Amino acid sequence: MAKQTRATLALEKAGKPFEILDYPYDPDAPSIGLQAAEALGLPPAVVFKTLMLTAGDEVCIALLPSDRELSLKALATVSGKKSAAMLRPGDAERISGYHIGGISPLGQKKALRCFVDDSALALPFMIVNGGQRGLQIKIAPQDLLAALAARTAPLASKD
Numbered sequence: 001m002a003k004q005t006r007a008t009l010a011l012e013k014a015g016k017p018f019e020i021l022d023y024p025y026d027p028d029a030p031s032i033g034l035q036a037a038e039a040l041g042l043p044p045a046v047v048f049k050t051l052m053l054t055a056g057d058e059v060c061i062a063l064l065p066s067d068r069e070l071s072l073k074a075l076a077t078v079s080g081k082k083s084a085a086m087l088r089p090g091d092a093e094r095i096s097g098y099h100i101g102g103i104s105p106l107g108q109k110k111a112l113r114c115f116v117d118d119s120a121l122a123l124p125f126m127i128v129n130g131g132q133r134g135l136q137i138k139i140a141p142q143d144l145l146a147a148l149a150a151r152t153a154p155l156a157s158k159d
Contacts, residue, residue, distance in 0.1 A: 003020055003135075005104070005107065005130055005131030005132050005135065006097070006104075006106070006107030006108075006131050007104035007105075007106035007107040007129070007130050007131035007137060008020065008106075008107075008130060008131070008137065009107060010106040010107040010147065011106060011137070011139070011143075011147055014146070014147040016139065016143040016144070016146065016147050017139070017140075017143065018137050018138060018139040018143070019137070019138040019139075020130060020135065020136075020137060020138075021040055021127065021130075021135070021136040021137070021138055022134060022135060022136075023036055023039035023040050023134055023136065024039055024134060025101060025133040025134035026039075027101065027133070031066065032049070032066075032101050033047050033048070033049035033065075033066025033067075034047075034066050034067060036066070036127070036136060037066055037067075037127075040127070040136065042127065044065055044066045044067035045065045045067060045119065045123075046065070046123055046125065046126055046127055047065070047066045047126075047127040047136070048063045048064060048065055048066065048116075048117070048120065048126055048127060048128050049063070049064060049065075049066045049129075050062075050063055050103045050104060050105050050128065050129050051063070051064070051070055051086065052086070052087040052091075052092035052095065052096060052103065053070075053072075053075060053084050053085060053086055053087055054084065054085050054087060055075060055076055055079035055080075055081040055083075055084045055113075056076075056079070056081030056082060056083065056084075058079070058081065058113065059087065059095055059112055060075075060079060060112050060113040060114065060115065061105050061108075061112050061113070061114040061115070061148075062075055062114075062115050062116075062117075062155055063105055063114065063115070063116045063117065063120070063128065063150075064116075064117035064119075064155050064156050065117060065119060065156070068117065068119075068156035068157070069156065069157045070155055070156065070157065071155060071156060071157040071158070072084040072085065072086075074153065074154060074155050074156075074157070075115060075155055078115055078151065078153040078155070079113065079115065095108075095109065095110070095112075096108045096109065097109040098129075098131055098132075099133065101133040102129060102130075102131055102132045102133040102134075102135070103129055103131075104128060104129040104130055104131035104137070105128060105129075105144075105148055105150075106128070106131065106137070106147060106148065107131055111149075113151075114148040114149070114150040114151070115150065115151055115152070115153055115155060116141075116144070116145060116148075116150045116151070116152050116153075116155075117152070117153070117154065117155040117156055118152040118153055118154050118155075119156070120141040120144075120145075120152065121141060121152060123141055124140070125138050125139065125140055125141070126138075126139060126140075126141050126144060127139075128144065
């Protein structure tokens, strides 16, 4: 597996420190994020999933803990749009330049607005996809937010 991806190159270019974590990717797992957390021996709250969405007519990215569900209403509100919807997998792959299971918020074909669940702010580190199936990036939340020019907000749906 290549250790250098567009995601890792983006972090190197931004001058942000990070660590690469490999894990055995299971394409049949019901939740890629939860499977990654289990394989890495980490709590799901620190392993963030990358979701590709439309907010109004704009494509954007949402990052939230792998054990939480996204509130589309919260994303629409924080993006200043009236509605939000998940992208179809084929559209997410085409727009991001990554394959499902390996979509990173970093190094996408085009810079997209990114929203991160505010739970990240309380973490010493977070894990995001490294741009390849079975590859994750461990990074300080503030470094990731800076590299993505991301905005934090409460994005997870209320239980």
